[in-house]
Every structure is written in C-alpha cells, then in structure tokens.
Amino acid sequence: IEESSHCTSVAGMVKLLELEDQLIENLSDYANELEKRLETVRRSIDSLRLENQKARSSTVDYLSNPLNSFSLIRRMNRDWVIWQLFMEDPVGVTQADKIQTLREEMPTSTDVEEAVTALDRIQITYGLKVEDIASGYLNGKQYPISVTALDSYAMGQILFDQGNFIRASRWIYQTLTWMESFKLPEPFLLAKDEVRTFYAETLLKLNEKADALKVVNIALTDKPHDIKLLVKKMEIEALIRTGTSNQQPQPKNPLSNPNRSPTLYEMGCRGMYPASTDSKLVCRYNSTTTPFLTLAPLKMEIVGLNPYMVIYHDVLSSAEIDEMKEMATPSLKRATVYKASLGKNEVVKTRTSKVAWFPDSYNSLTLRLNARIHDMTGFDLSGSEMLQLMNYGLGGHYDKHYDFFNATEKSSSLTGDRIATVLFYMSDVEQGGATVFPNIYKTVYPQRGTAVMWYNLKDDGQPDEQTLHAACPVLVGSKWVCNKWIRERAQFRSRPCLKK
Ligand SMILES: O=C(O)CCC(=O)C(=O)O
Numbered sequence: 051i052e053e054s055s056h057c058t059s060v061a062g063m064v065k066l067l068e069l070e071d072q073l074i075e076n077l078s079d080y081a082n083e084l085e086k087r088l089e090t091v092r093r094s095i096d097s098l099r100l101e102n103q104k105a106r107s108s109t110v111d112y113l114s115n116p117l118n119s120f121s122l123i124r125r126m127n128r129d130w131v132i133w134q135l136f137m138e139d140p141v142g143v144t145q146a147d148k149i150q151t152l153r154e155e156m157p158t159s160t161d162v163e164e165a166v167t168a169l170d171r172i173q174i175t176y177g178l179k180v181e182d183i184a185s186g187y188l189n190g191k192q193y194p195i196s197v198t199a200l201d202s203y204a205m206g207q208i209l210f211d212q213g214n215f216i217r218a219s220r221w222i223y224q225t226l227t228w229m230e231s232f233k234l235p236e237p238f239l240l241a242k243d244e245v246r247t248f249y250a251e252t253l254l255k256l257n258e259k260a261d262a263l264k265v266v267n268i269a270l271t272d273k274p275h276d277i278k279l280l281v282k283k284m285e286i287e288a289l290i291r292t293g294t295s296n297q298q299p300q301p302k303n304p305l306s307n308p309n310r311s312p313t314l315y316e317m318g319c320r321g322m323y324p325a326s327t328d329s330k331l332v333c334r335y336n337s338t339t340t341p342f343l344t345l346a347p348l349k350m351e352i353v354g355l356n357p358y359m360v361i362y363h364d365v366l367s368s369a370e371i372d373e374m375k376e377m378a379t380p381s382l383k384r385a386t387v388y389k390a391s392l393g394k395n396e397v398v399k400t401r402t403s404k405v406a407w408f409p410d411s412y413n414s415l416t417l418r419l420n421a422r423i424h425d426m427t428g429f430d431l432s433g434s435e436m437l438q439l440m441n442y443g444l445g446g447h448y449d450k451h452y453d454f455f456n457a458t459e460k461s462s463s464l465t466g467d468r469i470a471t472v473l474f475y476m477s478d479v480e481q482g483g484a485t486v487f488p489n490i491y492k493t494v495y496p497q498r499g500t501a502v503m504w505y506n507l508k509d510d511g512q513p514d515e516q517t518l519h520a521a522c523p524v525l526v527g528s529k530w531v532c533n534k535w536i537r538e539r540a541q542f543r544s545r546p547c548l549k550k
C-alpha cells in the first residue's frame with residue numbers, strides 16, 4: 051500500500067476527476083483525428099466512383115483517349131499504393147502516448163483492491179445487501195447512482211481472489227442481472243458465458259455443485275457447442291458423481307457468515323446502542339475550565355463520566371473550518387499507525403484516511419486552535435502532539451483502538467502517555483463515519499463545528515480500557531476531523547481534578 055493511495059480521502063480523489071477530464075479531452079482529440087481521416091476517405095470515394103462510372107459507361111471511348119488511359123495506368127500504379135500507406139499509418143498514436151504518460155497518475159490495481167475492500171467494508175459494517183448497493187440504495191436512502199456490470203464484476207473477481215467467496219458470488223450474480231438489462235458499449239464487451247462460468251466456479255468454491263451445474267447448463271442453452279462450457283459441465287458432473295469437494299478450506303471465521311448478527315462495534319456504527327438513562331449527563335455552559343471561559347463560555351454536553359467524555363458544540367467557526375481544510379489539502383498523506391515491532395510508523399489497512407500534521411506555532415490559526423483546546427480541557431499542551439487534520443474517503447475508517455500507548459511506546463515517550471484526546475469534526479457526514487466506543491455503548495456522530503473530548507487515562511494514570519474506540523467507515527460523505535493527542539507530563543502540576 052502506497053502513500054499516494056487514491057481512495058483513502060475524498061480530497062485526494064478530486065485530482066482524479068481532473069485527470070479524467072484530461073483523458074476525455076484526449077479521447078475527443080482522437081475522435082477528431084478519426085473524423086478528419088474519415089472525411090478524407092469519403093470525399094475521395096465519391097470522386098473516384100464518379101470517374102470510374104463515367105469510364106465504364108463508354109469503355110472504348112474512354113480508353114481511346116490517351117489522357118484517360120495514361121491517367122488510369124498511372125493511378126493504378128501509384129494512387130492505390132498511397133491508399134495502402136494511408137491505411138497503414140495508424141491513427142491515434144499521439145493520443146495513445148498521452149494516455150501512457152498519464153498512467154503514472156492513474157489508480158493502480160492496488161488502488162482498485164483497496165476500493166473493493168472499502169466498499170466491502172461498508173457492506174459488512176452496515177449490513178447492506180449487494181442488490182441494494184448495486185442499485186444505489188444505501189442504508190435506506192435512494193441515490194440516483196448505480197454500479198455498472200463492469201463495477202460489480204470487478205467486485206466479484208477481486209473478492210474471489212481475496213477468498214471471500216460468499217460475497218464474491220453475490221456480486222457476480224448481480225453482474226449477470228445487470229447484463230440482462232443493460233448492454234455494455236464496445237470495447238467493454240463482457241461475455242455472458244465468461245461471467246456465468248466464473249459464477250459456477252464461485253459456487254463450486256462454496257460447494258454448491260448442483261447450482262453450479264444449473265448455471266453452466268443455462269450458459270449451454272445459449273452456446274450448445276462451446277467446448278469450454280461442455281468441459282466445465284463434465285467436470286461438475288464428475289464432482290457430483292464422486293462427491294469430491296472442490297471447495298478450498300474456507301476460513302472458519304464466523305464473521306464471514308452473511309446472516310450473522312452485528313458485532314457490538316457494528317451496532318454502534320448503525321446507531322443501535324440504547325440511549326443512556328444516566329441523569330448526570332447534562333448540557334450546560336462551561337465558563338470555569340479556564341478564566342477565558344468566563345468571557346466566552348463553551349456549550350458543553352456531558353456524554354459520559356466513566357471515562358469522562360464531553361462534547362463541545364459550535365467550538366469552531368465556519369471560517370476557521372474552511373481555513374483548516376484549505377491549509378491541510380495540499381499536504382494530505384496516507385495515515386499511518388506506529389508499529390512497535392518495527393519501531394516506526396506503517397501504512398495499514400485498519401486506518402484508511404489521509405492526514406496532515408501542523409506544529410503548534412505553524413500559523414495564527416493553529417495558535418488559536420491550541421488556545422481553544424486549552425480552554426476546553428484545562429490542559430497544558432506543551433509536549434503534546436501536533437494537530438492532525440484528517441480526511442476520510444471511500445469507506446474510510448479507523449479500526450478499534452486505544453489512543454493511549456502500549457508498554458513499549460510508553461517507555462520511549464518523553465512527554466508521557468496520551469492523557470486525553472480532543473477530536474474536532476470539521477464536517478457533517480451524510481451517512482456513516484461515527485466515532486463509536488463499543489465498551490461503553492456510545493456513538494458520537496460527526497457534526498461540523500463540534501468536538502468530542504475524552505480522558506484516555508484513569509485518575510491514577512493507568513490506561514482506561516473503556517476508551518476503546520473506532521471511526522466507522524464513511525458510507526456517504528467526506529469526513530474531516532482534527533485531533534489533538536494531549537500528553538500527560540505537562541499536567542503534573544496543573545492537572546485538573548478529574549470530574550467524578
Ligand atoms: O475519526 C474518528 O472518528 C476517530 C479518530 C481517532 O480515533 C483517532 O484519530 O485517534
């Protein structure tokens with residue numbers, strides 16, 4: 051997985067649309083060149099025909115004239131060779147070269163695999179049906195978009211390669227349904243028997259031999275003499291007779307069962323946690339954490355006391371958010387996670403977003419944001435980590451994790467553990483993308499201008515395992531957040547009394 055990874059941030063994918071625009075222009079240049087040629091050919095055909103017909107209507111007269119016969123001989127000797135050269139001269143070399151150059155910036159097969167994984171993740175996390183996704187019906191909302199047969203076939207093929215045969219089979223089935231109703235334009239023809247054979251193959255992996263045979267038989271009604279199909283049919287019949295299983299050992303992962311009930315984490319992402327009945331969870335103005343707040347109190351909503359967790363409403367202005375996004379966009383890089391065994395950061399599948407880091411005194415805005423975080427938390431930010439601005443793209447998520455350090459990280463940290471996390475939401479998210487805390491049944495939905503803050507450590511400084519949390523995959527939207535991981539060391543004198 052590369053840092054340039056395309057699908058991991060919506061902001062990053064904007065470039066692709068610009069690239070596509072260039073490619074379309076290039077294709078249009080190609081069409082113009084073809085048209086010019088076509089026009090040349092058509093025009094010549096007309097005049098050649100005219101001359102030839104005139105001659106043939108009075109052959110002898112025509113050929114008796116020396117000018118005519120000379121011209122005939124000359125053009126038969128030369129002109130048709132010129133036409134041959136004309137035909138052999140390829141059209142579109144320039145445009146093909148241009149595509150070749152642009153390929154460097156185009157998504158790679160790794161990007162496609164990541165996008166497949168992301169869509170698959172959305173499907174699993176939100177319990178969606180393939181036929182719903184395929185027709186643009188996402189989590190109860192109809193969008194005026196649907197995937198094409200080529201899209202769903204790619205989903206099927208790649209999930210198959212990844213060994214996810216059940217979900218692969220759904221997408222391939224969907225491809226066949228799509229192919230019934232829509233005709234793909236040339237040069238993207240997809241042969242029905244090819245897709246059917248692949249469907250049969252997938253069903254065999256699932257040990258559904260009888261169904262696989264049915265599919266091949268349907269293919270044979272269209273192409274009764276196709277050798278490949280006949281061979282496949284014999285193979286499957288032999289498998290059925292001998293009772294051998296062509297099935298690869300399926301991973302005994304109960305999570306791959308499509309009919310299972312959702313995990314605690316998935317329930318959080320789907321907004322299924324019961325509402326809290328704790329009467330201590332109130333909304334109020336905070337005018338006490340720092341003296342500044344007496345002048346400008348913050349709208350505070352207490353979300354939980356154990357661990358302590360609050361939401362601040364309207365803590366970022368719209369102008370600040372716009373400036374933050376503008377500042378981050380050019381330097382967004384694929385997010386990483388610290389891997390202790392490697393002693394360095396690593397790009398991982400469990401955290402798909404793009405991030406840009408900003409030192410405290412980067413500009414007046416970062417200074418102001420840090421002052422606000424100080425007001426929100428009462429913490430001294432010296433020795434804390436830089437501000438992280440993040441953008442999540444297609445199915446972007448951050449798997450369940452703790453923000454506090456593990457033992458190795460802790461022992462090498464000069465400024466202590468991450469005592470608290472402040473997470474600003476710089477966007478609403480149309481669907482999905484919530485932050486969930488599965489151990490305490492809390493789901494926090496992104497809301498532009500809001501921030502959530504929680505303590506990662508208990509009063510005694512020990513890690514609080516209840517703070518396990520995750521960023522759910524974005525279903526529809528471009529999720530922007532800004533986070534600050536606050537370190538423990540600087541709080542040794544000023545550490546505010548933890549609310550109990
Ligand atoms: O984006 C989110 O909702 C959570 C992000 C997070 O947990 C983190 O950056 O540590």
Ligand SMILES: [Fe+2]
Pocket residue numbers: 451452453471519
């Ligand atoms: Fe986190």
